[in-house]
Amino acid sequence: MRRAIYPARVRTKVAILATGVAVAGVLIGLYVTLLATGPAPYTPPAAQAAEGRSVNLTLQTVAAVGKLAPNENWVSYLVREHGTWHRSTVWTLPANTLVHVTIYNFDGKSGLRNPFLGQARGLVGGRFAINGKPTAVIDPDDASHTFAIPGLGVIVPVMGVADDAPHQCDDAPCPMETAHETITFTFRTGKAGHYRWQCFVPCAAGFVYGFGGPMQTVGYMDGYVDVV
Numbered sequence: 651m652r653r654a655i656y657p658a659r660v661r662t663k664v665a666i667l668a669t670g671v672a673v674a675g676v677l678i679g680l681y682v683t684l685l686a687t688g689p690a691p692y693t694p695p696a697a698q699a700a701e702g703r704s705v706n707l708t709l710q711t712v713a714a715v716g717k718l719a720p721n722e723n724w725v726s727y728l729v730r731e732h733g734t735w736h737r738s739t740v741w742t743l744p745a746n747t748l749v750h751v752t753i754y755n756f757d758g759k760s761g762l763r764n765p766f767l768g769q770a771r772g773l774v775g776g777r778f779a780i781n782g783k784p785t786a787v788i789d790p791d792d793a794s795h796t797f798a799i800p801g802l803g804v805i806v807p808v809m810g811v812a813d814d815a816p817h818q819c820d821d822a823p824c825p826m827e828t829a830h831e832t833i834t835f836t837f838r839t840g841k842a843g844h845y846r847w848q849c850f851v852p853c854a855a856g857f858v859y860g861f862g863g864p865m866q867t868v869g870y871m872d873g874y875v876d877v878v
């Protein structure tokens with residue numbers, strides 16, 4: 651069979667295209683590597699209670715992570731480890747265990763695009779508490795963030811701080827004297843697995859539709875739960 655001879659113009663175009671594909675591949679590889687290498691994972695200590703094993707996971711959500719992360723003005727979750735706040739959104743939790751979560755939210759209201767997500771699901775007892783008050787659903791406009799593990803069917807809307815609340819937090823980690831809402835709930839981990847968790851409120855100020863930057867980067871508004 652005769653081999654097709656392409657004109658130089660076509661060969662140049664093919665070479666440019668091939669180079670473009672190669673560069674894109676390298677960039678995608680770098681992006682995936684950056685996604686996979688976030689802050690160090692956190693493992694909360696387990697306790698043995700009458701109802702079985704349980705762990706406490708204590709978090710705070712802040713409008714700007716400050717000096718704790720490379721992107722100082724990005725919205726973020728933080729985790730408390732031995733009394734100190736760290737920026738880690740990759741947590742190792744034991745299987746078939748009750749996880750008692752406390753979220754101190756210091757951030758204002760952004761609002762949910764999907765009002766369906768204003769209702770809590772997948773929790774032990776079916777409810778969560780806002781400042782100790784049992785709640786099942788909030789006005790979607792009042793949500794600051796959500797805490798959701800879709801693979802476990804868990805979602806909790808996080809109530810935002812009122813715009814006119816006194817003593818708003820300036821610098822993360824936020825001290826407890828500054829304005830916040832306290833969200834508490836319990837879920838059960840179930841079987842071992844690698845689960846993604848994330849916020850569903852478009853809370854990334856300054857990004858297209860509020861869903862870029864910290865909403866797509868492990869270590870800010872999303873992470874992983876390794877159930878072992």
Ligand SMILES: [Cu+2]
Binds near residue numbers: 725796853871
């Ligand atoms: Cu968020």
